[in-house]
Amino acid sequence: MTHPYQDHYFHRAKKEHYLARAVYKLEEIQNKHRLVRRGNRVLDLGAAPGSWIQLTHRIVGPKGLVVGVDLHPITHPFPDHVVTLQQDIFDEALIGLLASQYGPFDVVLSDMAPKTSGVKTADAARSELLFERALDVAAEVLRPGGHFLAKIFQGDAFHTLLARVKKSFRRVKVVKPDASRKQSREIYVLAMEFKGKND
Numbered sequence: 001m002t003h004p005y006q007d008h009y010f011h012r013a014k015k016e017h018y019l020a021r022a023v024y025k026l027e028e029i030q031n032k033h034r035l036v037r038r039g040n041r042v043l044d045l046g047a048a049p050g051s052w053i054q055l056t057h058r059i060v061g062p063k064g065l066v067v068g069v070d071l072h073p074i075t076h077p078f079p080d081h082v083v084t085l086q087q088d089i090f091d092e093a094l095i096g097l098l099a100s101q102y103g104p105f106d107v108v109l110s111d112m113a114p115k116t117s118g119v120k121t122a123d124a125a126r127s128e129l130l131f132e133r134a135l136d137v138a139a140e141v142l143r144p145g146g147h148f149l150a151k152i153f154q155g156d157a158f159h160t161l162l163a164r165v166k167k168s169f170r171r172v173k174v175v176k177p178d179a180s181r182k183q184s185r186e187i188y189v190l191a192m193e194f195k196g197k198n199d
């Protein structure tokens with residue numbers, strides 16, 4: 001019997017040697033919006049097991065950089081232009097470290113998700129906190145003109161958060177990739193052209 005989560009994208013990921021089916025969500029957005037480009041510096045928040053890094057490090061190439069951050073270790077071997085950090089996104093020292101050692105970034109991605117409890121409102125509230133933190137990090141480490149893409153489970157704070165994103169970026173879209181399960185409340189906020197810290 002096929003496990004309900006072992007859908008088309010799951011099998012495709014196995015066949016194409018991707019670490020997670022999540023890669024197809026980013027691939028779809030990338031194909032449509034050309035978010036990441038050759039030579040870019042990319043920050044990937046909630047990066048484990050590493051399928052988004054697999055895709056982005058090939059796009060940016062050896063002159064670019066991909067920094068992946070996750071609570072969990074990323075054990076997959078990557079080339080030298082990939083750096084992985086095992087850290088909590090809420091760690092106070094993280095922004096300073098990212099900005100001083102690796103920034104400014106052209107693109108900040110976040111596929112972070114809380115451990116789900118099954119209680120929809122609680123899961124959405126925790127996802128919104130992760131989204132908000134990703135936005136705070138992006139605001140500190142993105143270059144003006146840079147882009148931000150982050151997952152969120154829509155809950156009560158969604159519209160307030162979206163309004164915040166719209167203040168900081170010139171072009172904002174809410175996207176639901178085909179590879180995102182229909183029954184899931186997750187969506188992605190795609191924000192392009194960061195106005196810069198002082199706007």
Ligand SMILES: C[S@@+](CC[C@H](N)C(=O)[O-])C[C@H]1O[C@@H](n2cnc3c(N)ncnc32)[C@H](O)[C@@H]1O
Pocket residue numbers: 019020022023045046047048049050051052053069070071072087088089090111112113114115130
């Ligand atoms: C859906 S997975 C990411 C999959 C990844 N994009 C890929 O393609 O392999 C979500 C990740 O968010 C991470 N995460 C959740 N809370 C976090 C936090 N506070 N700090 C850092 N990472 C976190 C989880 O550990 C988990 O690995």
